[in-house]
Amino acid sequence: MTWTIKVVLYSTLVGITIFCLGIYLWAQNYEGRFPPSTHIDGIAVGGMDPEEVRQALQTRIDAILTDGIEVVVNNERRTLSLAILSSGDVAQDVDFELDETLDRLMAGHKDNSIADAGAMFLSLLSPRAVAIPVTLQ
Numbered sequence: 563m564t565w566t567i568k569v570v571l572y573s574t575l576v577g578i579t580i581f582c583l584g585i586y587l588w589a590q591n592y593e594g595r596f597p598p599s600t601h602i603d604g605i606a607v608g609g610m611d612p613e614e615v616r617q618a619l620q621t622r623i624d625a626i627l628t629d630g631i632e633v634v635v636n637n638e639r640r641t642l643s644l645a646i647l648s649s650g651d652v653a654q655d656v657d658f659e660l661d662e663t664l665d666r667l668m669a670g671h672k673d674n675s676i677a678d679a680g681a682m683f684l685s686l687l688s689p690r691a692v693a694i695p696v697t698l699q
Contacts, residue, residue: 589679
């Protein structure tokens with residue numbers, strides 16, 4: 563091997579090592595937090611911890627229970643009151659699976675910090691949007 567090929571190979575190896583180390587250190591900022599580019603029901607939650615996300619989403623759920631939900635029928639926007647769909651107490655008849663959704667998303671964090679760093683990096687390349695399942699009883 564000529565010395566130029568060796569220099570190119572070593573430089574490439576050093577560059578890849580620095581890149582991977584940088585990704586690993588960057589991903590440590592997201593430990594215990596949602597990956598970047600994560601959205602739940604239209605709310606950007608990337609970088610937030612589960613309790614912050616729970617509070618933000620609970621505020622939105624409370625507004626839906628109080629004011630109703632916006633629906634589109636025949637290209638017309640209307641607000642549908644959840645009270646007409648329930649037997650009385652809307653909060654008991656409508657089940658937003660908030661905790662299950664948050665647990666499922668946080669389960670993506672690996673015990674292996676190297677795999678977690680890779681997953682965090684990939685989340686930059688492919689944004690994730692999740693909806694909260696709702697059950698009407």
